[in-house]
């Protein structure tokens with residue numbers, strides 16, 4: 001494939017940054033890959049994995065002269081990165097991110113962006129519960145959505161180029177308003193993780209059930225929750241703090257519906273339970289039919305516990 005960019009700078013080289021690096025290298029999407037991350041130890045890991053051509057702990061020197069800069073750090077670190085890279089950005093550069101929340105990332109980064117660059121927030125809907133440069137793999141974004149939440153005055157050419165980039169990684173690209181993105185993701189991604197953290201925490205706290213019993217008898221339903229609950233604590237702390245309003249709104253709805261389910265169980269309302277379980281089963285079928293479970297083979301390899 002023809003390189004789409006001369007120099008790509010990857011700021012943050014964990015699961016997402018390193019998966020991008022692997023695909024960029026494999027597909028020949030850049031002449032040069034520059035990698036930057038805050039910690040020297042993580043940078044050394046990236047270098048050992050040969051993920052880039054140049055390595056630096058200075059985000060500014062990585063961004064200097066780059067045509068595409070992809071920020072892949074926990075969302076709470078977005079402003080700090082924006083402040084560091086802003087003075088080094090070359091005119092016409094495209095700056096994007098992969099953060100799981102969008103309104104907050106825009107609020108943190110946009111005010112620091114110079115007038116002559118193109119800041120296009122993005123979010124690939126692909127990942128696993130693993131983190132760090134060793135957890136990444138080529139093909140993570142294949143068949144998955146990447147959502148852009150462009151600012152109103154975004155340059156159409158820059159947008160088309162970034163779209164071309166993500167499509168080269170195999171993603172389907174969509175555009176959304178950032179607030180809408182945050183609400184949609186609150187229900188389809190953030191709440192499932194919060195529920196998983198909570199149920200695994202509850203099981204761990206149960207006084208009548210020992211920890212060894214939780215491990216020994218964990219049925220596959222519970223095991224599926226433990227996968228999500230093993231996700232990176234820094235990333236998910238930041239998601240919760242930076243999508244607070246949408247998450248609280250969805251949690252309120254969720255709690256109401258849970259109370260109604262609790263009531264149906266208490267009063268033996270079998271029809272009500274059956275109706276809900278039938279309705280939700282069709283959602284799973286629609287997802288499978290729409291090909292949205294394309295990740296199963298990859299997740300089987302990377303995310304599920306081999307000892308199952």
Ligand SMILES: NC(=O)c1ccc[n+]([C@@H]2O[C@H](COP(=O)([O-])OP(=O)(O)OC[C@H]3O[C@@H](n4cnc5c(N)ncnc54)[C@H](O)[C@@H]3O)[C@@H](O)[C@H]2O)c1
Pocket residue numbers: 011012013014015016017037038039042072073074075077080081098099100101123124125126127128129130131132133232235239
């Ligand atoms: N993991 C997923 O499933 C997933 C999916 C889509 C999007 N995202 C988003 O992608 C981003 C990165 O997630 P990840 O899974 O790659 O995380 P990760 O923990 O694997 O990697 C994070 C990287 O950011 C660096 N970093 C951490 N704090 C920093 C700081 N204060 N300043 C500069 N660099 C810092 C780390 O050294 C590391 O290189 C997050 O914003 C996350 O919300 C994650």
Ligand SMILES: O=C(O)C(=O)C[C@]1(C(=O)O)C=C[C@@H](O)C=C1
Pocket residue numbers: 099100124125126127128129188189190228231
């Ligand atoms: O399946 C997982 O392990 C993930 O956590 C991936 C997942 C998700 O919820 O689907 C997590 C956060 C993202 O921002 C995007 C994708």
